[in-house]
Amino acid sequence: MDFRGFVALITGSTSGIGLGIARGLAAKGASVMLNGLESSEKMSCIRTELAQEYNVEVMYVQADMLKPTDILSMIKCCENVFGHVDILVNNAGMQYVAPVETFPPDKWDAIISLGTTVPFHTIRAVLPGMRKRKWGRIINTASAHALVASPFKSAYVASKHALAGLTKSIALETARDGVTVNAIAPGYVWTSLVETQIPETMKARNLTEEEVKNDVLLAAQPTKQFVTVEQIAALVCFLASKDAASITGAILPIDGGWTAQ
Ligand code: NAD
Numbered sequence: 001m002d003f004r005g006f007v008a009l010i011t012g013s014t015s016g017i018g019l020g021i022a023r024g025l026a027a028k029g030a031s032v033m034l035n036g037l038e039s040s041e042k043m044s045c046i047r048t049e050l051a052q053e054y055n056v057e058v059m060y061v062q063a064d065m066l067k068p069t070d071i072l073s074m075i076k077c078c079e080n081v082f083g084h085v086d087i088l089v090n091n092a093g094m095q096y097v098a099p100v101e102t103f104p105p106d107k108w109d110a111i112i113s114l115g116t117t118v119p120f121h122t123i124r125a126v127l128p129g130m131r132k133r134k135w136g137r138i139i140n141t142a143s144a145h146a147l148v149a150s151p152f153k154s155a156y157v158a159s160k161h162a163l164a165g166l167t168k169s170i171a172l173e174t175a176r177d178g179v180t181v182n183a184i185a186p187g188y189v190w191t192s193l194v195e196t197q198i199p200e201t202m203k204a205r206n207l208t209e210e211e212v213k214n215d216v217l218l219a220a221q222p223t224k225q226f227v228t229v230e231q232i233a234a235l236v237c238f239l240a241s242k243d244a245a246s247i248t249g250a251i252l253p254i255d256g257g258w259t260a261q
Contacts, residue, residue: 001241004029004056007082008240009075011065011122012092014038016191017141017232019046021089022058024233025240026050030087031057033078037064057082065092065118066110075125084133085126087240090119090163091141095193097152097200108155115159116166123170127179136179137240140167144187144220144255152204160185164251171249180248182239187255188217190226223256 008025012018014036026032032050034043043060051058061077063070078085093114096107119140130136145153146160164183171181188194194217201212218224235254238244253259 006086008087009033010089018091020229026054034060087137111155116162134178138181140183142183187258221256
């Protein structure tokens, strides 16, 4: 589908999966609002590159999703600049790997909040506009960890399972309003979020870097390949399209067969 005239807001889109999704939607003509913790100066190159490459409007708002006031001002900013939000992608997330007894409570709070409370705030802020226009797409970046667990990731697994529940519940609330609400459940994708958990996993499991990659991360993925950011962007573009109108309340694995086991 050509998304020209449609506006996409993607939280946590300064890198990795979020930036890949923004690129995918921009390539199909969507106006894009990027978000993250980086400064506007640091993001200006990416903004300009996307805007010029795809001939679309690209804005960036620096906003900390852990602050509800930042969430509201980000959405206001998007509505002021573009008029409305048609596609909301709740993608901001973080990871921390440690046994539960030594899991830092502040990391627990931040991970749980990013996975559940933040999407609650963003969704409730954009829904009135979507309902009014009788069209909307909400896509939550969950994880294979929304469906299955791994040790030492208690906060992440709990938050992604909760996000799956939130997705289903709001899908039911909006089912007759032209709004779909889905979650994608990627397996391992090679991004900074995965790269930075390697030292923690080496420590927690007493393994080498190669052992963590092959025996922990890709051990779960029957394809033995990392999922690519481009594959995820393609799935999100489909879910955002008119053809996906009957897909709602779904938690869609894109995990190289991980959760089939
Ligand atoms: P990443 O570290 O490249 O991206 C994380 C993004 O979230 C960044 O843009 C960062 O700025 C943003 N972010 C973090 N805290 C924020 C905050 N408080 N406010 C605003 N933005 C914040 O990692 P990624 O792998 O691209 O992760 C993106 C999403 O994909 C996360 O929700 C993650 O849980 C999910 N995911 C990743 C994988 C994987 O293997 N990489 C697998 C499944 C799901």
